[in-house]
Amino acid sequence: MPLSALLPADSPRVSGVNEEHARALAQTEDALPPIVVHAPSMRVVDGMHRLRAAQLRGEHTVRVRLFHGDESAAFVLAVRANIAHGLPLSLADREAAARRIVELFPDWSNRAIAKVSGLSDKTVGNLRERSSAEDPRLNRRRGRDGRSRPVDASEARRLAGELLERDPGRSLRSVAHAVGLSPATVIDVRDKLRQGEDPAAAGRTRAVARPRPRAATSGMRTSETTRLHTLENLRRDPSLRMNDAGRDLLRWLEVHAKLPAKHETLVRSVPPHCAETLSVLARDCSAWWSRFAQQLELNRPDG
Structure with missing residues (x-):
């Protein structure tokens, strides 16, 4: 493409x-490499140093790659490209770019902007705070998943809690879509309800929570008899028992399903010098099972 056209x-x-x-x-x-050019305006997006190098060489044409997005997207692409290769952007350049992206895309999350501009989440947050009070558009954030969510999600969390209590069988994804939260946040809301905590409060569910009335937790915890009966039904399911992964899962579940009845005996059997090591391993196993359960819940078809 002719240099004079750019x-x-x-x-x-x-x-x-x-x-x-x-x-x-x-x-x-x-x-x-080819220079990236914004097709509608013929303005260079990435490659001004290469364009200047071509001028210094006395060349009249350069190779280009056309970008057909809008001007805001072109600026984000320019920032991404300059972070990824070529002459590094200075801290002042990156902060200026982040401020510009906050103005162009006010509902993007701090993390999403930090990823584009090569800054920390905290730095982007500080840059945003200087103008947030003056610009009501900044009261929502768009995450890297493309979803726009409120900065103060307490009301949405409260609504999610009401939906879960009103319809315990409703899928987590359906609740998340209805109130504008992520499925992971809805899982946290559900866990807070089970522990008797305020679902509107953000943060991890506490390990020890105040008791919740029995009626509100009905059906949330299974007895040993129900647990073993459920396991027996799973053993009969050919989609599980006819493959290696399914058989492994059934063996693990069988061991874990019988552990609660032996809880006190197992605790007393642990020698003091092994207690700390076993507690770490137990927590690791618990964390894995929790993640496994959450993934299954998220993968469940919406009903």
Whole structure:
């Protein structure tokens, strides 16, 4: 493409083109990558140093790759590209870019902007705070999953809790979609309900919580008899017992299903010098089973 057809970049670099870097590129004998150009405006998105190097070489054309998104997306692409390769962006460049992205995409989360601009979540949060009070659009964030969610999610968490109590069989994804939360947050809300905690409060469920009335937890915990009966039904399911992974899972469940009845005996059998090591292993196993259960719940078809 002719150099004369290209317009300067809307660059994240505060100081513009670094002439020394451009001269170094001009002197290299290797072929330089194509310049990325915003097709609607013909403005350079990524490659101003390569464009300047071509001018210093006396060339009249350059190879280009066209980008067809809007100008806001083109700026984000420019930041991503300059973070990933070429002359590194300075801290001032990256902070200026992050502030610009906050203005262009006010509902993006701090983490999403940090990932694009090469900054920490905390730094992006500090940059955002300077203008959040003046701009009501900044009261929502869009995460890397593309979903827009409120910064203060307490009301959404409360609604999720009401839906779960009203319809315990409703899928977590359905509740998440209804109130605008992530499925993982809805799982946390559900766990808080089970522990008798306020579902509107953010943060991990406490290990020790106040007792919840029996009627509210009806059906949430299974007796040993029910647990063993459920396991027996699973053993008869050919989709589990006819493959290696399913048989492994059934063996593990059989061992764990019988452990509660032996709880006190097992605790007394542990010698003091092994207690700490076994407690760490037990917590690791518990954490794995918890993650396993959450993934199964998230994978359950919406009803």
